Amino acid sequence: MKKQLCMLLLTVIVFFGLPMMANALGLDVAVQAGGGAAMGRSDDANKSGKLRWAAGGGVALDIYVLELNKLAVGISSGTDYVMSNYYGETTGIPIGIAPFTTTRTSESRYNYLNIPFTLVGMLELNENLSLMLRAGGFAGYFLGGKVDNTYTTEWAPNFVNGEMDLNDPVITTEQWQYGLRFAVGMDLLKKGKITLFPLIQFDIGLTDTSIDAMQPRPSKDRFWALTVNVGAKYSLF
Numbered sequence: 678m679k680k681q682l683c684m685l686l687l688t689v690i691v692f693f694g695l696p697m698m699a700n701a702l703g704l705d706v707a708v709q710a711g712g713g714a715a716m717g718r719s720d721d722a723n724k725s726g727k728l729r730w731a732a733g734g735g736v737a738l739d740i741y742v743l744e745l746n747k748l749a750v751g752i753s754s755g756t757d758y759v760m761s762n763y764y765g766e767t768t769g770i771p772i773g774i775a776p777f778t779t780t781r782t783s784e785s786r787y788n789y790l791n792i793p794f795t796l797v798g799m800l801e802l803n804e805n806l807s808l809m810l811r812a813g814g815f816a817g818y819f820l821g822g823k824v825d826n827t828y829t830t831e832w833a834p835n836f837v838n839g840e841m842d843l844n845d846p847v848i849t850t851e852q853w854q855y856g857l858r859f860a861v862g863m864d865l866l867k868k869g870k871i872t873l874f875p876l877i878q879f880d881i882g883l884t885d886t887s888i889d890a891m892q893p894r895p896s897k898d899r900f901w902a903l904t905v906n907v908g909a910k911y912s913l914f
Contacts, residue, residue, distance in 0.1 A: 702741045702744055702749065703741035703749060704738075704740055704741070704912070706736065706910060706913065707736065707737045707739065707874075708736050708737075708908055708909060709736075709737070709907065709909075710733065710734030710735075711733075711907055712730060712731060712905070713732075714731060714902070714903050715728070715729050715730060715761040715762060715900065715901070715902040715903075716728050716901060717898055717899065718898070718900075721767070721898075724765060724766070724767050724898070725766050726764055726766065727764040729764050731760065731762065731902040733757055733760055734906070736756060737753050737755035739752075739753045741799065747801040748799070749798070750796070751796075752795070752797060753793070753794075753797040754793060754795075756790060757790075757793070758820075759788070759789045759817070760787070761786070761787050763784075763785045763787070763900070764783070764784055765782070765785065766781070766783075770828075770836065773832060779830040779831075781828050781836070782827045783825065783827070785823070785825075785843070786824075787819065787843070788821055788822050790817070790820055791815045791817045792816045793813065793858050794815070796812055796813055797810070799864075806864065806865065807864040809860075809862040811858065812860075813857070813858055814855065814856065814857055815857075815858045816853060816854075818852065818853060819850055819851070822843040823840055823842055824840070825839070826838060849887060850887065851884070851885065853884075854882050854884050856884070856899075857880070858880050860877065860878040861877050862876035870913075871909060871912075872910050872912070873907075874908055874910065876908060877905055879902075879903050881901040882900045882901060884899065885899065
């Protein structure tokens, strides 16, 4: 599967990036890293959560193909790694013979490799300051993770306290998630072809990450993360 992921990323670069590079007005390679907050959301009224932290970093390739006065417009893609932590509480889980139930609290850590594909705009405010915007989508490949469950009432073998690897031995997480990405940043420090910038990034998942067959009740569970990053980019031209 990881080989297929690499092939997908290479295909995106070849079929979308290379033809546009030939007519590009500008080409920037950026690296960034940072952290922030993460949380899940569900359509199950018995599930709730709290804010936890997220961290990650990656590389982006911005290709500008259109210039309107002081606004340059293009596309952006690349890859980034994200580690997101989530706290969840699920009440009313049926165990044994009705009406007996238990409540589960969980601390989870998910690791994803994301492939974003967005529109990018760079607005020059003055010689030393520019505003950057990205908007589009991403595909996230689940690399693995851990969950630490605590039940008010244990019921072996399915509802037992302790830590376990996600998707091992039971597959509980979809391999891919898809969502929207929005980011805003500022070019602050420029020296030659190198620029330093801060960036605020918001990723919101649109697809169900949980496999319903392994859940107490069928539900649609999605993730979001808001991170503040610091990065540097090099302008090839």
